[in-house]
Amino acid sequence: MSETFSFLSSFWNNPAEICSVVPTFSWSARKIARVIPPDVWQQKLLINECGPGTGAITDQIRRLMSEDSRLVLVEKDRALADLLKHKFAADPRITVHTEGAEHIEGIMQRYGRADLNFNMTPITIMPDVVRTRMLDGIRNSLTETGRSVTALFRPFAVPRILRDHFPVVRYRGIAPLNVPPLFIFESRTVVPTLETVASTTVECRRLAAKMDFEMDLLTLDRT
Numbered sequence: 001m002s003e004t005f006s007f008l009s010s011f012w013n014n015p016a017e018i019c020s021v022v023p024t025f026s027w028s029a030r031k032i033a034r035v036i037p038p039d040v041w042q043q044k045l046l047i048n049e050c051g052p053g054t055g056a057i058t059d060q061i062r063r064l065m066s067e068d069s070r071l072v073l074v075e076k077d078r079a080l081a082d083l084l085k086h087k088f089a090a091d092p093r094i095t096v097h098t099e100g101a102e103h104i105e106g107i108m109q110r111y112g113r114a115d116l117n118f119n120m121t122p123i124t125i126m127p128d129v130v131r132t133r134m135l136d137g138i139r140n141s142l143t144e145t146g147r148s149v150t151a152l153f154r155p156f157a158v159p160r161i162l163r164d165h166f167p168v169v170r171y172r173g174i175a176p177l178n179v180p181p182l183f184i185f186e187s188r189t190v191v192p193t194l195e196t197v198a199s200t201t202v203e204c205r206r207l208a209a210k211m212d213f214e215m216d217l218l219t220l221d222r223t
């Protein structure tokens with residue numbers, strides 16, 4: 001049975017939780033995974049993915065993650081979770097949990113704090129109590145520098161929801177060739193200090209330089 005057919009069949013049984021008739025296209029999945037820069041992928045990472053479905057994004061994460069990294073998949077749909085167990089059985093870096101991602105905090109207590117989270121569950125339509133527990137759990141089980149990547153097709157509702165749970169939410173682009181198109185967001189657990197940001201992004205390095213320059217002018221003004 002093809003992965004698209006498995007996905008469609010799960011959608012047929014539970015449209016409210018599957019929420020899409022086809023898995024994410026590989027081109028879009030690549031774009032979503034590449035929100036995380038190459039130097040991060042080279043490190044030893046603990047990663048979790050909520051709602052992996054047939055593993056479209058998992059395939060890309062797998063290609064990018066190092067040999068000593070670990071990936072925890074949390075898929076609520078039993079048929080899809082069984083498919084994932086079968087598909088990734090030969091990869092010792094991957095573990096599949098057939099559970100709702102609202103239990104992510106408890107699940108991650110067995111592994112440690114995650115460096116990365118990918119969340120493709122339909123957060124805009126799930127019950128408030130499930131969503132709150134899931135997003136708080138994702139945040140609480142990330143490291144201080146951890147990042148959570150979400151890609152959904154509701155560009156305004158998604159950041160509004162994420163901002164209730166994460167202090168930093170950034171729009172990271174669109175995967176327009178998907179059905180439906182996906183809007184990608186990256187959330188962080190802590191507001192990065194200027195020092196951290198400056199050392200990691202060119203854009204902020206420029207900002208830091210400008211601020212330094214303006215501070216110098218201010219100091220000169222006072223002397």
Ligand SMILES: C[S@@+](CC[C@H](N)C(=O)[O-])C[C@H]1O[C@@H](n2cnc3c(N)ncnc32)[C@H](O)[C@@H]1O
Binds near residue numbers: 022050051102
């Ligand atoms: C839109 S599909 C995305 C599937 C896959 N990530 C992809 O991109 O093709 C949403 C997935 O989230 C799963 N899901 C929905 N609610 C969930 C929950 N509470 N916990 C874990 N998985 C959930 C569904 O079973 C489905 O596999």
